[in-house]
Amino acid sequence: MSINGSEMMGSETILILGGSGKTGRRVAERLMAKGKDVRLASRSTVPAFDWTDSSGWAAALDGVDAAYVSYQPDLAVPGAVEAIGTLCRLAAEKGVKHLVLLSGRGEDEAQAAEEALKQCGVGYTIISASWFFQNFSEAFLLDGIQAGELILPVGEVKEPFIDADDIADVAVAALTEPGHMGKTYEVTGPRLITFGEAVADIARQTARDIRFTTVDIGDYVALLEEAQIPADYIWLIRYLFTSVLDGRNESMTNGVAQALGRQPRDFTDFVRAAAATGVWEGPK
Numbered sequence: 001m002s003i004n005g006s007e008m009m010g011s012e013t014i015l016i017l018g019g020s021g022k023t024g025r026r027v028a029e030r031l032m033a034k035g036k037d038v039r040l041a042s043r044s045t046v047p048a049f050d051w052t053d054s055s056g057w058a059a060a061l062d063g064v065d066a067a068y069v070s071y072q073p074d075l076a077v078p079g080a081v082e083a084i085g086t087l088c089r090l091a092a093e094k095g096v097k098h099l100v101l102l103s104g105r106g107e108d109e110a111q112a113a114e115e116a117l118k119q120c121g122v123g124y125t126i127i128s129a130s131w132f133f134q135n136f137s138e139a140f141l142l143d144g145i146q147a148g149e150l151i152l153p154v155g156e157v158k159e160p161f162i163d164a165d166d167i168a169d170v171a172v173a174a175l176t177e178p179g180h181m182g183k184t185y186e187v188t189g190p191r192l193i194t195f196g197e198a199v200a201d202i203a204r205q206t207a208r209d210i211r212f213t214t215v216d217i218g219d220y221v222a223l224l225e226e227a228q229i230p231a232d233y234i235w236l237i238r239y240l241f242t243s244v245l246d247g248r249n250e251s252m253t254n255g256v257a258q259a260l261g262r263q264p265r266d267f268t269d270f271v272r273a274a275a276a277t278g279v280w281e282g283p284k
């Protein structure tokens with residue numbers, strides 16, 4: 001074995017927690033294309049892995065050499081630090097050599113989870129990411145775009161949105177190449193964009209009339225409560241739109257270049273490619 005766990009050659013098994021998610025799926029596809037032995041784990045796999053029930057974690061980690069860890073729903077939620085600490089200690093006991101953790105940029109609570117990872121005795125790489133492009137095409141912002149109006153409790157604050165493909169490339173480099181052990185990569189896209197500008201770009205490239213409307217956070221929470229959205233999800237939304245989007249992340253970093261030696265992809269290129277798939281077509 002080399003001192004860099006990810007320099008292992010041969011038949012190592014790489015576990016992907018959240019393997020069907022926005023980043024996990026991309027990490028898994030890339031590793032499989034490289035001929036790696038990949039094990040996907042989430043609530044719907046056999047055996048199942050559930051962040052809310054640690055009884056299945058040991059089975060998921062059996063025989064694993066390295067893992068990509070995307071926590072659910074967010075490292076900022078109560079219980080996340082303890083869960084990451086427990087998983088890391090178990091991974092150490094099982095002989096796992098490298099954990100690659102996806103974290104949220106600018107989230108103080110996520111940094112506590114990063115510390116728990118650093119202290120558990122397993123080699124680590126941390127990817128601390130800004131908001132994903134794919135929130136607009138594969139996640140909670142998609143419905144509003146398809147409906148023709150995205151309503152959010154955010155105004156002119158700018159975010160350096162990043163492509164989940166870039167995050168996956170960084171994770172795969174960390175898991176398969178030497179030199180990434182013990183590193184924290186703060187990764188962002190190449191440009192600061194407001195949510196309104198992002199929607200305008202999508203509208204332009206889909207030739208659709210899609211509006212962006214800013215609402216007060218209290219009114220937005222009332223809308224979510226009316227739609228009977230679970231309280232813990234509403235807590236997370238309030239946290240993300242008030243704390244994380246308070247301007248603290250209005251800057252770019254060069255984490256993608258540090259890890260990969262190339263620049264991150266631009267939002268407009270993502271929009272062009274996603275628009276061509278038809279994902280943002282309006283109601284039929």
Ligand SMILES: NC(=O)c1ccc[n+]([C@@H]2O[C@H](COP(=O)([O-])OP(=O)(O)OC[C@H]3O[C@@H](n4cnc5c(N)ncnc54)[C@H](OP(=O)(O)O)[C@@H]3O)[C@@H](O)[C@H]2O)c1
Pocket residue numbers: 017018019020021022023024041042043044045049050051052070071072073074075076102103104105129130131132135
């Ligand atoms: N979205 C962003 O802009 C952003 C930015 C920075 C950091 N992050 C961080 O990224 C992480 C999420 O990664 P992602 O966006 O790639 O994932 P995602 O698209 O949210 O994917 C969800 C994945 O997690 C699994 N999952 C859901 N609930 C689970 C549970 N209770 N236990 C185990 N697995 C569960 C799902 O599979 P099953 O349904 O089969 O369980 C699926 O594989 C979060 O920690 C978030 O804080 C996100």
